Amino acid sequence: MVREIIAILRGVTSPEVAGIAEELILSGITKIEVPLNSPNAYKSIEILANRFSSEAVIGAGTVLAKNEVSLVWNSGGKMIVSPNVNIDVIKETKKLNMRSYPGVFTATECFEAVQNGSDGLKLFPAILMGVEGLKALRAVLPPSLSTYAVGGADPNNFVDWLASGVTGFGIGSYLYKLGDKASAVREKADEIVSAYDDASDAST
Numbered sequence: 001m002v003r004e005i006i007a008i009l010r011g012v013t014s015p016e017v018a019g020i021a022e023e024l025i026l027s028g029i030t031k032i033e034v035p036l037n038s039p040n041a042y043k044s045i046e047i048l049a050n051r052f053s054s055e056a057v058i059g060a061g062t063v064l065a066k067n068e069v070s071l072v073w074n075s076g077g078k079m080i081v082s083p084n085v086n087i088d089v090i091k092e093t094k095k096l097n098m099r100s101y102p103g104v105f106t107a108t109e110c111f112e113a114v115q116n117g118s119d120g121l122k123l124f125p126a127i128l129m130g131v132e133g134l135k136a137l138r139a140v141l142p143p144s145l146s147t148y149a150v151g152g153a154d155p156n157n158f159v160d161w162l163a164s165g166v167t168g169f170g171i172g173s174y175l176y177k178l179g180d181k182a183s184a185v186r187e188k189a190d191e192i193v194s195a196y197d198d199a200s201d202a203s204t
Helices: 014-027 041-052 064-073 087-095 107-115 126-138 160-164 183-204
Strands: 006-010 032-036 058-059 080-081 097-100 120-123 147-151 168-171
Touching: 006 147, 006 183, 014 032, 014 041, 014 183, 032 041, 032 080, 041 058, 041 064, 058 064, 064 087, 087 097, 097 120, 107 120, 120 126, 126 147, 126 160, 160 183
Parallel strands: 006 032, 006 168, 032 058, 058 080, 080 097, 120 147, 147 168
Antiparallel strands: none
16 A cells, blocks of 8 residues: 655754664655755765665655755655745756655645646645645646645544545654654654554545
8 A cells, every 4th residue: 555645854864864764664654755954964865765765755855946956866866845836946856757746835836836747736834724725726626636735734634634635645743853763753653654544544
């Protein structure tokens, strides 16, 4: 079963990233994002890509500029996630055959991202959009388009989001906080995966 969960490891350091990623993958989370405002982010991405590229999609978050896309690609990353819609970032991402998930909030941003080639949309901040906002957008967005709720999505509301048509979730501080040990991340990852599976069953 492919679980549409992106683990956001904001603040993770390169010495600890492999151990944390291993626990995430064992729990069933196979999309891992290292935000570029983390320490030595490109090094962490390189470590993950070298070790886990056959098991997980490794990429970067908080990607704000075209040149950052190239640096992620050079580090072995295959996924670019941003908090905003930057056409140059989207086009460079697709030029390098990587997955593009720009952050959107309005219908205008959604369609601008789609028209420029994004693979999916990061609904951010999801806590402000809410499930009713997603329902309204879903009525006009392409049915096959992937959407990820980020910023306010957690096991307590997975059911509501999935019922509203979201594809998956980006989970940050609920899953990983600065200084968390790999064992603690695994415990939270197991909780998230279990809730996601239950919510998926309830929405089908």
